[in-house]
Amino acid sequence: MSARCCAGQLACCCGNAGCSYCCGPKVRQSRSTRFMYALYFILVVIICCIMMSNTVANEMREHIPYFEDICKGIKAGDTCEKLVGYSAVYRVCFGMACFFFIFCLLTLNINNSKSCRAYIHNGFWFFKLLLLGAMCSGAFFIPDQETFLNAWRYVGAVGGFLFIVIQLLLLVEFAHKWNKNWTAGTATNKLWYASLSLVTLIAYSITTGGLIWMAVFYTQKDGCMENKILLGVNGGLCLLMSVVSISPSVRDRQPHSGILQSGLISCYVTYLTFSALSSKPAEVVLDEHGKNVTICVPNFGQDLYRDKTLVAGLGTAILCVCILYSCLTSTTRSSSDALQGRYTAPELEVARCCFCFGSGGEDAEEKRNMKEGPRVIYDEKKSTVYSYAYFHFMFFLASLYVMMTVTNWFNYESANIETFFSGSWSIFWVKMASCWICVLLYLGSSIQL
Numbered sequence: 001m002s003a004r005c006c007a008g009q010l011a012c013c014c015g016n017a018g019c020s021y022c023c024g025p026k027v028r029q030s031r032s033t034r035f036m037y038a039l040y041f042i043l044v045v046i047i048c049c050i051m052m053s054n055t056v057a058n059e060m061r062e063h064i065p066y067f068e069d070i071c072k073g074i075k076a077g078d079t080c081e082k083l084v085g086y087s088a089v090y091r092v093c094f095g096m097a098c099f100f101f102i103f104c105l106l107t108l109n110i111n112n113s114k115s116c117r118a119y120i121h122n123g124f125w126f127f128k129l130l131l132l133g134a135m136c137s138g139a140f141f142i143p144d145q146e147t148f149l150n151a152w153r154y155v156g157a158v159g160g161f162l163f164i165v166i167q168l169l170l171l172v173e174f175a176h177k178w179n180k181n182w183t184a185g186t187a188t189n190k191l192w193y194a195s196l197s198l199v200t201l202i203a204y205s206i207t208t209g210g211l212i213w214m215a216v217f218y219t220q221k222d223g224c225m226e227n228k229i230l231l232g233v234n235g236g237l238c239l240l241m242s243v244v245s246i247s248p249s250v251r252d253r254q255p256h257s258g259i260l261q262s263g264l265i266s267c268y269v270t271y272l273t274f275s276a277l278s279s280k281p282a283e284v285v286l287d288e289h290g291k292n293v294t295i296c297v298p299n300f301g302q303d304l305y306r307d308k309t310l311v312a313g314l315g316t317a318i319l320c321v322c323i324l325y326s327c328l329t330s331t332t333r334s335s336s337d338a339l340q341g342r343y344t345a346p347e348l349e350v351a352r353c354c355f356c357f358g359s360g361g362e363d364a365e366e367k368r369n370m371k372e373g374p375r376v377i378y379d380e381k382k383s384t385v386y387s388y389a390y391f392h393f394m395f396f397l398a399s400l401y402v403m404m405t406v407t408n409w410f411n412y413e414s415a416n417i418e419t420f421f422s423g424s425w426s427i428f429w430v431k432m433a434s435c436w437i438c439v440l441l442y443l444g445s446s447i448q449l
Contacts, residue, residue, distance in 0.1 A: 029113065030385040033122045040132055041395060042320050044096045048406050051088045082140070086412040090149055093156070093403035095136030100396040107388035121388050157409070159400030164430075166397070168438045171268060172445050175261040183258070196260055203263030210270040211235050217298040218277050224296040227277060230432070234273045237439045238266035241446075250446050257446065265442045269435050276431035279424060323398050 050056050057080075061067050071080040082088065103121065110118050142148050185192035211231060218227045244250060245262040282294045408414070409426035 028385075029122060034386075034391070036125055037391075037395065038324050040129065041096070041324070041398070044092060044132070044136065044399075045320050045323075045402055045406075048089045048092055048402060051084050051092070052086070052406050057084050086407040087145070087149055088140075089403060089407055090152055090156070091139035091142070092136045093399050094142075094152055095139045096132065097159075097396050097399040097403075099132045099135050100392045100399060104389050104392035104396055107392060110384060110388050112383055118384075118388070153412070156400045156403045159397050160404040160409075161430075163394075163397035163401040164434050165437060165441075166394070168434060169441055171438065172261075172265065172441045175264040175442070176445065178264065179258055179260040182260075196258070200258075200260045200263045203260070203267045207238055207263070207266040207270045210267075210274060211238075214274055214277060218296055220295055223283070227280075227296055230273065230277070234269055234435060237436075238262075238269055241265055241439060241442055244443060244446055254446070261442070261446075265438060269438060272431055272435040272438070276428050276435065279427040279431060281425060281428075323402060 060080075064070070067080075071083075106117055107121050110121070112118065113122060179196075182192050182196050186196075211234075214227075215231055218224065219231070241262040242259055245257055245259050250257050278297075280296075283296050405427075408424050409430060411424050411426045
């Protein structure tokens with residue numbers, strides 16, 4: 001068993017066989033492939049975070065013998081300054097983005113896993129790791145670095161913002177799909193009305209409670225005018241979405257439209273508002289005793305910011321989890337269809353509590369393979385489970401988003417991972433713009449659908 005396991009892993013790394021997670025439980029090929037690409041992505045993200053960490057750089061300088069001699073030997077500067085900071089992250093992310101973009105072009109129009117290009121996509125992981133490492137390292141030898149970094153910064157901003165827009169669009173489509181699926185169930189079981197009402201009540205309770213909580217802790221009687229305006233505007237947009245969702249003109253076009261969608265989007269708008277206000281630089285004023293006092297932010301949670309090691313680790317973990325969730329959930333076949341405007345006919349909808357994970361139907365061959373077959377279940381013999389090209393394109397955009405997020409968007413010169421949760425005007429306006437774009441996408445989809 002051990003020899004067979006090792007032989008299988010060798011075929012996975014150097015051949016076109018699927019990976020079985022080190023002889024663990026049985027796994028579908030489509031999932032193992034996405035897991036491996038996600039693993040590569042996490043590896044590069046961690047390297048980028050290390051490059052942006054002052055704490056790691058100081059620890060290496062203090063504990064690695066002959067550190068300066070090593071840096072001079074590899075021509076990275078007296079203290080390896082060429083291997084740290086925003087410029088190094090730009091180069092590494094350039095290599096990762098090129099890696100995923102090449103595979104995006106390579107996997108265009110693949111319909112099953114039997115073609116030669118599909119074998120490349122689903123295997124040869126050792127050689128892919130070498131290719132990824134070579135592309136990330138090769139970016140450090142690009143001539144005219146200053147011109148490259150300036151141009152690549154704008155490419156990263158466009159790609160990162162496009163990544164945000166696609167995630168917001170999928171969120172809006174998710175809200176519409178949820179409402180349509182559960183509404184379809186009311187034709188046969190009236191209990192679905194109770195489910196719709198309960199989720200809607202919870203969503204609006206979170207929205208209302210969140211806005212009130214922010215009004216209490218992020219505003220004061222005197223001052224904090226920007227926070228008051230933003231809370232008023234975003235609260236008004238939530239009310240506008242609710243009115244539009246039940247307006248007669250929208251109901252005529254969408255008989256299944258209701259306040260569940262607007263409640264879900266309002267809940268997300270509330271979260272983005274909180275996230276933006278938390279990312280806003282603190283306002284410092286002088287009190288009556290002549291001391292500096294921070295206003296317009298809650299007093300609790302300051303101990304978290306003081307522990308820079310904890311902030312660096314927590315910031316890296318949150319960044320990886322959020323981006324991977326966005327990439328993996330937005331590359332399913334249903335998500336690809338939603339982005340292209342293809343939906344299931346209302347009469348074919350089957351109401352399910354976990355509708356977003358599909359019907360779970362498996363043919364007889366797949367069920368037999370799960371019980372008796374090899375450790376890797378080849379579930380794409382007839383057709384692909386997801387779009388290979390779209391999968392790589394999303395990771396290409398995610399690479400640009402990581403580059404901009406880790407380097408603090410346009411405040412790149414003073415960025416480091418220890419200030420991941422600290423205030424930044426760039427991050428603040430990116431989140432507020434995301435909030436307003438989400439509202440516009442919802443209103444546009446409600447009117448046009």
